[in-house]
Amino acid sequence: MCTPCCISQLACCCGSAACSLCCGCCPKIKQSTGTRFMYALYFLLVTSICVIMMLFPTVENEIRDHIPFYAEMCQNLNTGNCKALVGYSAVYKVCFGMACFFFVFSVFTFRVRTSTGWRAAIHNGFWFLKFLALLGCCAGGFFLPNQDTFLEVWRYVGATGGFIFLLIQLMLLVEFAHRWNKNWTSGIKYNKLWYAALALVTLMLFTVAVGALVFMSVYYTHHEACTLNKIFLGLNATLCLFVSLLAISPFIQKLQPTSGLLQSGVITVYVMYLTFSALSSKPIETVEKDGANVTVCKFPFNYGSEGDKKIVTGVGTVILFGCVLYSCLTSTTRRSSDALRVCRTTMPENERARCCFCCGDDGDDYEDEERKGGGQNVMYDEREGTVYSYSYFHFVFFLGSLYVMMTVTNWFHYEDAKLEKFLDDSWSVFWIKMASCWVCLLLYMWTLVAPMICPKRFEA
Incomplete structure (x- = not known):
């Protein structure tokens, strides 16, 4: 009984067969969902390696103590220095390899319309071979010539993407x-x-948002300094209150009965996080007290070890993981695409409330199932055509690779950079993150008022 299952898994790794688990108790899985989950697994694996490179300064010592022939391997690096395996520059090189991997697949799968072609077969299978290709791309970044020039150019590409x-x-x-x-x-x-x-989760979200606002008001403002902090805290809090009231206003409720405080609570919490991230990236300010300059508007706990930046990097990485998993596990059918384009998406009659709604389907039923060796059911939902754009999917992961690189390295900051002192605690990073707050609020506000401005587009 195990032989057919093992053969099918071997075909999944080295061939074009669909990937499934050898467990009959596992729920049904769509072929498209399984494929996206595998690419997300690759992405999260490389991202975790990048986080380890940044969060643990002693990783080099651990590698030296537990990996044989470590010294010989370091001698073969272009830098001749084992420090190239950890730190900011290592993250840039690893993310460069991952970005190249997804960009090549984005170009390779351009205009794929059906899953029966050979390009679609490569996209949906050959997982072990693609894993080796990903490792090769990530390792290749350490052998690039003129690495100083590469790091200077690549950071601007990473910032844009x-x-x-x-x-x-x-x-x-x-x-x-x-x-x-x-x-x-x-x-x-x-x-x-x-x-x-709904009421409990909404209350928790706004409690967290208010707590974050109070925390920043206490520790990131000062009566003699930090004027910008006061202005932007007040502005962002006012805008969050405005969109919350707008979401439950009668004219919005008439057009969108499902609009409520839950959405505005999610947006408000995220805006508070972005505000904290921006304030922690702002250049330090000092005031004169008793004849000495005293740093104000700083993180109150372990400021010497940059505790606020570690929190920002950690939370940002968690949010990134969540966005990647959500974009992969949620459906990418027409209903989901319309939601991203702010079109009216009427609630289907068979919509069923569930705690883990992200993993649900859109009501599409597929009769073509295959059980291999008593294992998991695989639903081939792309026999009549692809349900999502392969090229766009890989391009988003290409951009995500660049975002990982910039987030983990705190945007622009890496070791031995000529502009390190200028970009560390810089105004450029502050304005990028503060602008993200306003873009998020504008996007949410547009989803609320768009049916009034463009009524024909939202007709059922």
Whole structure:
């Protein structure tokens, strides 16, 4: 019984067969979902390696103590220095390899319309061979010539791609908030406990947002300095309050009955995080006290070890993981695409409220299933055509690779850079992150007022 299952898994790794688990108790999985999950797994694996390179300064010592022939391997590097395996420059090189991997696949799968072609077969299978290709791309970054020039040029490419991905991330966040509210609202007419769950989660979100605002008001403002901090804290808090009231206003409720405080709560929490991230990236300010300059508006805990930047990097990485998993596990059918384009998406009649609504389908039923060796059911949902754009999918991961590089390295900052002192705690990083707050609020506000401005586009 195990032999057919093992053969099918071997075909999944080295051939074009669909990937499934050898477990009959596992739920059904669509071929498209399984493929996206595998690419997301590759992405998260490389991202985790980058985080380890940055968060643990002793990683070089651990590698030296546990990996044989470590010294010989270091001698073969262009730098001749084992420090090239960790730190900022290593993250840039690893992310360069991952970005190249996804960019090549984006070009390779351009205009693929059906899953029956050979390009689609490569996209949906050959996982072990693609894993080796990804490792080769990431390792190749350490052997590039003129690495100083490469790092200087690549950081600008990363900044551009990272900012574009940030916009996509904000769109996904807004779409996630609307879908969450719609799904749980659909269960209210069957069970009133869903209404209690909505109220509880909304209350928790706004409690976290208010707590973050109070924290920043106490520790990131000063009566003699930090004027910009006061202005932007007040401005962002006012804008969050405005969009919250707008979401429950009568004229918005008339056009979008499912609009509520849950969406605005999600957006408000994210804006507070972006505000904290911006304030922690701002150049330090000092005031004269008792004849000495005293640093003000700083993180109150472990400031000498840059505790605020570690929190920003950690939370940013978690948010990135969540966005990647959501974009891969959620459906990419017409209903989801319309949501991203801010079109009206009527709630389907068979919409069923569930806690893990991200993994649900869009009501599409597929009769073509295959059980291999008593294993997991695989639904081949792309026999009549692809349900998502392969090229766009890989391009988003290409941009995500650049965003990982910039987020983990705190945007522009890496070892031995000529502009390190200028870009560390810089105004450029501050304005990028502060502008992200306003873009997020504008995107959410547009999803609320768009039906009034463009009514024909939102006709059922």
